[in-house]
Amino acid sequence: MVRMNIHIVYAHPHRASFNAALRDEAVGTLEGLGHTVTVSDLYAMNWKAVADFDDFGPTENEHFMAATAEAWEKGTLASDIKAEQERLLAADAVILQFPLWWFTVPAIMKGWMDRVFTHGFGYGSSRTWKRYGDGVLAGKRAMIVVTTGAADAHLSDRGVNGDINDLLFPIQHGVLFYTGMQVLPPTVITGAGWQSDYADTVKQLKERLETLAETEPIAYRRQTDDYDEHKRLKPGLEPEGTTGFALHTA
Amino acid sequence: MVRMNIHIVYAHPHRASFNAALRDEAVGTLEGLGHTVTVSDLYAMNWKAVADFDDFGPTENEHFMAATAEAWEKGTLASDIKAEQERLLAADAVILQFPLWWFTVPAIMKGWMDRVFTHGFGYGSSRTWKRYGDGVLAGKRAMIVVTTGAADAHLSDRGVNGDINDLLFPIQHGVLFYTGMQVLPPTVITGAGWQSDYADTVKQLKERLETLAETEPIAYRRQTDDYDEHKRLKPGLEPEGTTGFALHTA
Numbered sequence: 284m285v286r287m288n289i290h291i292v293y294a295h296p297h298r299a300s301f302n303a304a305l306r307d308e309a310v311g312t313l314e315g316l317g318h319t320v321t322v323s324d325l326y327a328m329n330w331k332a333v334a335d336f337d338d339f340g341p342t343e344n345e346h347f348m349a350a351t352a353e354a355w356e357k358g359t360l361a362s363d364i365k366a367e368q369e370r371l372l373a374a375d376a377v378i379l380q381f382p383l384w385w386f387t388v389p390a391i392m393k394g395w396m397d398r399v400f401t402h403g404f405g406y407g408s409s410r411t412w413k414r415y416g417d418g419v420l421a422g423k424r425a426m427i428v429v430t431t432g433a434a435d436a437h438l439s440d441r442g443v444n445g446d447i448n449d450l451l452f453p454i455q456h457g458v459l460f461y462t463g464m465q466v467l468p469p470t471v472i473t474g475a476g477w478q479s480d481y482a483d484t485v486k487q488l489k490e491r492l493e494t495l496a497e498t499e500p501i502a503y504r505r506q507t508d509d510y511d512e513h514k515r516l517k518p519g520l521e522p523e524g525t526t527g528f529a530l531h532t533a
Numbered sequence: 534m535v536r537m538n539i540h541i542v543y544a545h546p547h548r549a550s551f552n553a554a555l556r557d558e559a560v561g562t563l564e565g566l567g568h569t570v571t572v573s574d575l576y577a578m579n580w581k582a583v584a585d586f587d588d589f590g591p592t593e594n595e596h597f598m599a600a601t602a603e604a605w606e607k608g609t610l611a612s613d614i615k616a617e618q619e620r621l622l623a624a625d626a627v628i629l630q631f632p633l634w635w636f637t638v639p640a641i642m643k644g645w646m647d648r649v650f651t652h653g654f655g656y657g658s659s660r661t662w663k664r665y666g667d668g669v670l671a672g673k674r675a676m677i678v679v680t681t682g683a684a685d686a687h688l689s690d691r692g693v694n695g696d697i698n699d700l701l702f703p704i705q706h707g708v709l710f711y712t713g714m715q716v717l718p719p720t721v722i723t724g725a726g727w728q729s730d731y732a733d734t735v736k737q738l739k740e741r742l743e744t745l746a747e748t749e750p751i752a753y754r755r756q757t758d759d760y761d762e763h764k765r766l767k768p769g770l771e772p773e774g775t776t777g778f779a780l781h782t783a
Contacts, residue, residue: 295597296583296584296585296586296597297586297595297596297597299595300596300597326583326585332582332583332640332641332644333546333576333582333639333640333641333644334546334634334639334640335546335576336546336547345547345549346547346550346726347545347546347547347550348682348726384584384646384647385643385646385647385650385703385704385707385708386703386707386708387637387643387703388643389583389584389643389647390582390583390584390640390641390643390644390646390647391582391583391640391644393635393637393638393639393640393643394582394583394640394641394644396634396635396640397634397635397639397640400635408682415693432598432658434763434764436763436764436765437763437764437765439765440776440780441765441766441780442764442765442766443665443756443760443764443765443766443781444707444764445702445703445706445707445778445781446777446778449699449702449777449778450702450703450707452695452699452700453635453636453637453695453700453703454635456695457635457636457694457695457700458635458636476596476598506693510693513684513686513687514684514686514687514692514693514694515686515687515689515691515692515693516691516692516693524774525776526690526775526776526777526779527696527699527776527777527778527779528695528696528699528777528778529776529777530690530691531693531695
């Protein structure tokens with residue numbers, strides 16, 4: 284049994300929601316397995332969603348990204364940002380739990396990404412910046428737990444909303460894998476609030492949490508391995524006819 | 534010449550940024566063409582990004598979506614939400630302008646979507662809710678203007694970040710088309726801040742704005758036409774071998 288530090292980032296506006304119950308089940312399950320769990324409950328923390336110049340110490344820098352970089356280098360980032368960066372660095376696995384709002388995270392969780400993954404920590408402007416399979420969070424695991432009122436079929440391969448795996452690509456590939464994490468297939472709870480059975484949902488979630496250390500990550504392609512000098516996928520690596528996000532999974 | 538009401542929703546933290554200059558060029562160009570332009574500058578307005586119970590009048594409703602629905606029906610939504618809904622209803626075209634942060638909109642603009650497109654306005658829970666090509670904003674046009682420091686190749690068909698058109702799908706299809714708007718191809722300004730030439734960028738933007746009324750929208754499939762009773766794309770409508778988001782464009 285691998286004992287891990289697991290950081291859960293959680294967002295839901297209602298303290299006694301279906302989501303809150305699932306979060307408590309998750310914490311109980313993980314602690315029961317011997318893991319150490321930290322939770323950032325963004326609504327309860329009144330997390331500041333909007334990235335702005337107040338996130339930095341005094342700066343002469345008017346260019347926003349440059350000011351971010353400066354604050355990172357000088358250690359003058361806001362204390363809530365620093366605390367989250369430290370929790371991420373201390374974690375072996377990161378879980379993002381949220382309700383799907385307009386096919387992505389609620390704004391408060393987008394603001395967690397915008398503010399925590401600063402220049403210097405999450406990304407850089409050099410051509411040699413390590414990303415996509417490598418980076419500050421390399422070696423850690425990540426998993427999304429998402430609830431949605433939409434039915435399963437609506438988010439399936441031919442579903443009108445688009446395939447949930449493609450809808451989550453900008454987060455799973457563009458944020459979690461970008462910063463080095465190995466991304467596990469998401470735990471998707473559809474029909475939340477009308478179609479899902481609570482006991483079944485908890486069972487599904489527990490199974491995923493119990494296998495967190497062993498589950499095979501999504502086989503996103505590493506930038507250093509599969510892309511050319513223009514950061515384009517090298518020819519011939521994919522099955523013939525592959526298009527779209529599928530190109531980026533081996 | 535079609536004279537239109539055009540609503541620009543704009544987000545950038547720096548008042549004198551490259552983005553701000555482009556926004557001013559856009560307003561000048563559109564007004565010069567005889568259009569009427571409104572701008573919601575989300576940072577300047579100190580737009581509230583986080584959807585929560587403060588968005589509603591007094592309610593006994595603890596379920597967040599139900600409380601949203603109630604506030605819409607009773608007319609007790611926060612005044613900033615109502616004002617944006619009215620601007621959208623008054624518009625013939627809507628432009629969202631933002632820097633690409635973690636492959637989507639900054640949190641403040643996600644919060645604009647979360648809060649303005651309430652239950653009853655943007656979406657509903659009935660099975661017959663009109664969406665994807667029909668809805669409250671049917672007949673209007675929409676266009677994204679997005680800047681990014683990434684190079685063109687990195688966001689191209691085989692680019693390591695994913696194709697920009699796929700990355701924008703959750704917004705273009707899942708928000709703009711969902712609520713009924715006809716979505717024009719995005720204006721994508723790559724290499725912003727290092728590779729892009731300002732005069733060229735302005736020229737590119739002006740051409741898109743001058744043809745706003747005539748440009749052919751993205752041929753997203755209407756839900757009522759192309760999907761079955763399970764909201765899955767009817768068989769045989771797509772070229773053989775099509776997968777991913779490409780399924781949802783005719």
